[in-house]
Amino acid sequence: MPAVTPDGALDKHAAVRAMFGRIAGRYDVMNTVMTAGLDRVWRRWTAEAAAVPPQGWVLDVGTGTGDLALDVARSAPTAHVVGLDYTGPMLARAPAKAAQRGLAGRVGWVRGDGQRLPFADAAFDAVTSAFVLRNFADLPAAYADMARVVRPGGRVVALEISPDSAPLWRPLFELYFGRVVPRLGGWITGDATAYRYLPASVAAFLAPDELAAVMRGAGLVPLPPRRLMLGSLVIHIGFRPR
Numbered sequence: 001m002p003a004v005t006p007d008g009a010l011d012k013h014a015a016v017r018a019m020f021g022r023i024a025g026r027y028d029v030m031n032t033v034m035t036a037g038l039d040r041v042w043r044r045w046t047a048e049a050a051a052v053p054p055q056g057w058v059l060d061v062g063t064g065t066g067d068l069a070l071d072v073a074r075s076a077p078t079a080h081v082v083g084l085d086y087t088g089p090m091l092a093r094a095p096a097k098a099a100q101r102g103l104a105g106r107v108g109w110v111r112g113d114g115q116r117l118p119f120a121d122a123a124f125d126a127v128t129s130a131f132v133l134r135n136f137a138d139l140p141a142a143y144a145d146m147a148r149v150v151r152p153g154g155r156v157v158a159l160e161i162s163p164d165s166a167p168l169w170r171p172l173f174e175l176y177f178g179r180v181v182p183r184l185g186g187w188i189t190g191d192a193t194a195y196r197y198l199p200a201s202v203a204a205f206l207a208p209d210e211l212a213a214v215m216r217g218a219g220l221v222p223l224p225p226r227r228l229m230l231g232s233l234v235i236h237i238g239f240r241p242r
Contacts, residue, residue: 013115013137017087019194020064024089026189028065033188034181042228042235043071043130046159049226049235052076056125059084061114061146062132066094066107068159072128073106081107082124084114115142122151130159133211133236134201143218152242156220157235161198164207165232173232177202208234 023030031039050072052058056079060069063083073081085091091111098104112118114129115138127146136142146156165173177199185195206214212222220238227234 011137012135016135016137019191019197020087021089023185023189023191023194024065024087024093027090028067028093030185030188030195034184038229040067042159042233043068044075045226045228046128046130046157046235047071047075049237050076050126050128050155050157052079052126054078056080057123058082058126058128059117059119059124059149060107061117061127061129061142062135063094063109064090066091066097066109068128068130069094069107070098070101070103072126073103074101082110083107084110084112084117086111086113115145117145117149119149121148123149125151125154127154127156128158131161133158133160134205139206140214140217143214143220147215147218147220147238147240150240152240154240156215156238156240159233159235160211161202161205162208162227162231162234163202163205164234166230169230169232173230174199174203208236211236212238 046068050058056076058072058079058081060072060083063069063085066083069081069083072079083094088111091109094109098107115136127150133139150156181198182192182195186192208225215222215238219240221241223237223239225234225236
C-alpha cells in the first residue's frame with residue numbers, strides 16, 4: 001500500500017523509499033536490460049562532467065547500489081568520494097560492488113536523506129546524482145541543500161531522463177518507456193508498479209530550461225545542458241559562484 005500522510009495525501013518521500021527497497025535485488029539487472037548497457041556510459045560521462053579537482057571531495061546523492069559513486073572514484077583516482085542513499089536495501093549492495101570492481105575502500109557509504117544532507121556547508125567540491133531528481137518530493141529544497149554543501153567554484157551535476165526529447169524521437173521514446181519498460185520491469189523485478197512510476201515521473205518532470213530556473217533559485221549558475229539520446233537524457237550542470 002502506498003505511504004500516506006496523516007491527512008491522507010500520498011507521501012512521495014516514503015513511497016519512493018519503499019519502492020526502491022522492493023526492487024533493490026534486481027535493480028542493476030533491470031537497468032542494464034532497459035538501457036542495453038548504455039547507462040554505464042552515461043554515468044561515466046556524468047562523473048567526468050563533475051570536474052573533480054585532485055584530492056577533491058565528492059558527494060553522490062541517491063547513490064543506490066553505488067554505480068555513479070564508483071565511476072567518480074575511478075575517473076578521479078585521488079578523490080574522496082561519499083555515496084549517500086536513504087534506502088537501506090539499495091545501499092547495502094554497494095560495498096560488495098566496490099570490492100568486485102577493485103575499488104574497496106575508495107568510497108564511504110552513508111545512509112541519509114538527500115533532501116536533508118548530514119554534512120557541513122561547503123564540504124564538497126562536487127555533488128553528483130543519476131536518475132534521482134525526479135524522485136525528490138521537494139526538488140527546490142533538494143537543490144538548495146546540494147548547493148549548500150558545495151564549495152564556491154564547485155559543481156552540482158545530475159544525469160536525468162527528460163520529457164523534452166527531440167520531436168521525431170519523442171513518440172518512440174514514450175512508447176518504449178510507457179509500454180515496454182513496465183512489462184520488462186514486471187518480468188525482471190516482479191514489480192511492474194515501480195516501472196509504471198518511471199514513465200509517469202518522467203512525464204511530470206521539468207524540461208532543461210525549467211530545471212535551470214530551479215538551479216538559479218538554489219544559488220547555482222546553470223551551464224549548458226549536455227543532451228544525450230536525442231534529448232531523452234540530459235546531464236545538468238550547475239556551479240556555485242565564488
